[in-house]
Amino acid sequence: MTAPGIHPSASVDPSARIGASVSIGAFSLIGAGVEIGEGTSIGPHCSVLGPTRIGRDNRIVGHAAIGGEPQDKKFAGEDSRLEIGDRNVIREFVTINRGTGGGGGVTRIGSDNWILAYAHVAHDCIVGNHCVFSNNATLAGHVSVDDHVILSGFAGVHQFCRIGAHAFVGMGAFVNGDVPPFVMVAQEGYGRPRGINSEGLRRRGFDAARVAAIKRAYRALYMSGAKLDEAKTQLAEIAGDSDDVRAMLAFIEAGERPLLR
Secondary structure (H helix, E strand, O other): OOOEEEOOOOOOEEEEEEOOOEEEEEOOOOOEEEEEEOOEEEEEOOOEOOEEEEOOOOOOOOOOEEOOOOOOOOOOOOOOEEEOOOOOOOOOOOOEEEOOOHHOOOEEOOOOOOEEOOOEEEEOEOOOOOOOEEEEEOOOOOEEEEOOOOOOOOOOOOOOEEEOOOOEEEOOOEOOOOOHHHEEEEOOOOEEEEEEEEHHHHHHHOOOHHHHHHHHHHHHHHHOOOOOOHHHHHHHHHHHHHHHHHHHHHHHHHOOOOOOO
């Protein structure tokens, strides 16, 4: 007998753990090692493969492919997993892959994100909370995206890059270096910084003083003509009065890839 909320044509592995009030649409496949939290809805023609844990109250729309094997030639079937938080919206034809043994073994998506049609999150990516990935936005492997980041349509991020909190990547921009927090990137071959994400910060309640400090930091980093070490010295001076600039400086200091400049 099919459980309430699960379409009779859906295929659910007996080992899958399905929470209360979960709905699963027609012809969807839920594999072994999958856990789906209460109130989550899975649309028609989706595949959710394990090991994957999906939290509460997520909405996964039709034809999404969640928890598939990583697209990495080095992957040899080792244990890896996908973890998705709560209240995410994952739209049509989105693909999110599990991690790899060499990359930490886990791909992780936080909570309250909107991941729109045809977006792709590759193996070993770590995505924070309250992000928006517009249609066809793509993360290569091992990318880290902090909270409140917006990737516009057809944006692409190179493997191992980091995107700092509150950054905005414009339509069609290709990112091949780390993007500091608050920075806005526009298309020009590879994406190039084009100011700070002022509108996004205003909408999130940043007051004028906070935004002004971030603008001073941006000018020091991108408009002063200073070399990176010199710019970091200027940021350290500004950071004395700004937690946000301290966060920018900490982000830059922690980077392994070149900073997008």
